[in-house]
Amino acid sequence: MDAQRTVLVGTDGSASSFTAVERAARLAADTRADLVIVCAYQPLSGPELVRAQEELGEEAYQVVGSAPAEESLRAARARAEAQGAAHVQLRAVEGDPVTVLVRVARECSADLLVVGNRGLRSLAGRLLGSVPADVARKAGVDVLIVHTT
Structure with a gap:
C-alpha cells in the first residue's frame, strides 16, 4: 500500500x-497523513423518535440529531490524538452512512477509507446491507475493513 x-x-x-478510528489514526500517524473522522447521522423527532429509541435501544444515538454525532466525533x-494522529478533521454529516462516507471520501480526496467490520455477519447486515460491505463496493478508493468485533 502506498503512503497515504x-x-x-x-x-x-x-x-x-x-476501534476503527484508533487503527486509522495509527495509519495516519505512521504516514503523516491527514485524518478525517466522519459521523453520519439521521435525526428523527416526535413519535418516530420514541419508537426508534424503543426498538434500537443502545443504538438509538444514531437517530437523535447532530448532538450525538458531535459528541461521538x-x-x-481524543482517541485519534492518543494514537499519534496530528492533523485531525471532524465532520458530522446528515444522511445514510454509506452515502455520506463515499461522498466525503471523494470531497476530501481520501486515499484510504477505514470502517469497522460490525454488520458484515449480522442478520440485519445480510437483509439490509452492511455499511462495511456497501462502502467497499461503492467507495472508489482503497477500503480497510478493521476487525472490531
Missing part, C-alpha cells in the same frame, strides 16, 4: 467504530 495523504474513517459512536478525536 488523507485517511478517512467513519464512526457512529460505538466501541466497535472507535469529540470522543473519536
